[in-house]
Amino acid sequence: MKDLYGKLKKKRGKAKIKASVLVILPDGKKARIIFVPCDKKRGWLALLSTDISIADEEIIRLYGKRWDIKVFFKMCKQHLKLVKEIQIRNYDGLIGHTSLVMARYNILSLFQRESVDQRSFGDLFRACNEELSSITFIDTLKRIMQLAMAALRNAHNLSERIINSILDLIMGEAIAYFGLNNSPMPQLEGGQRLICSSES
CATH class of the missing domain: 1.20.1280 (Monooxygenase)
Structure with missing residues (x-):
């Protein structure tokens, strides 16, 4: 991946997409690899999509939503003790415990959004602004x-x-x-x- 990235022509500045390329996988299928900026040491992250009909921007958007889901489950397991807090085999009890953990996550997310996070409502805010x-x-x-x-x-x-x-x-x-x-x-x-x- 590093060699492939080195051969591609990159977009300059603060572009959302550094480079994009169509490749053929070992099984003969086509795929699109998109390189996006990343805070890690190497400076880029590679996203792969086997659906080459989707636009680059849509692939990035879908990956972002999927990443949020992964972060949600990681937080619930590691910090809110989704798995280790109780030992129960009753189905209703498991549903109740999972619901309480998710409610905790939602409350903490809301608290962070109101106290720390400076983001606006994004597209909704811009759409209202444009209409006005x-x-x-x-x-x-x-x-x-x-x-x-x-x-x-x-x-x-x-x-x-x-x-x-x-x-x-x-x-x-x-x-x-x-x-x-x-x-x-x-x-x-x-x-x-x-x-x-x-x-x-």
Whole structure:
């Protein structure tokens, strides 16, 4: 593996993948070997996948999930005494003991996450951030108004004129409060434009 790594052209800098190569195993099957950065002395870790249709990034992601599972069982066995804490042969007792060990692990993981670990929610955080940056205030207000109109129609037997009057009043106050008097008014479903009482 070391000789193979030495022959490959490596990506520079802080690349997630240092190198990737397609190889033929002794049994004739094809496999993909991916070299990723590692904290160990040699500086790299080799991941092998016999499914060559999977992208390199997906192989790394799946390996990461598998590694988390291995760490979980190692912690439960070595530090939370999953195997050695009690001597029992009763099936219900074994299930109860295993459940308690896993509950301990979850509590300790939560404590570490809240006290020590500085990671965010990652993809979820980024997705929310991207959505917020791609929507303007006036578009957000439009969505709120559409939901409000639907709720008024469903909850009460009000005429469209009364509903529009309520919404015009709300929009007028909101636009005046946020100083958006010169902003273009949002179009609701069906091309309807809100006429705010603060402009009239």
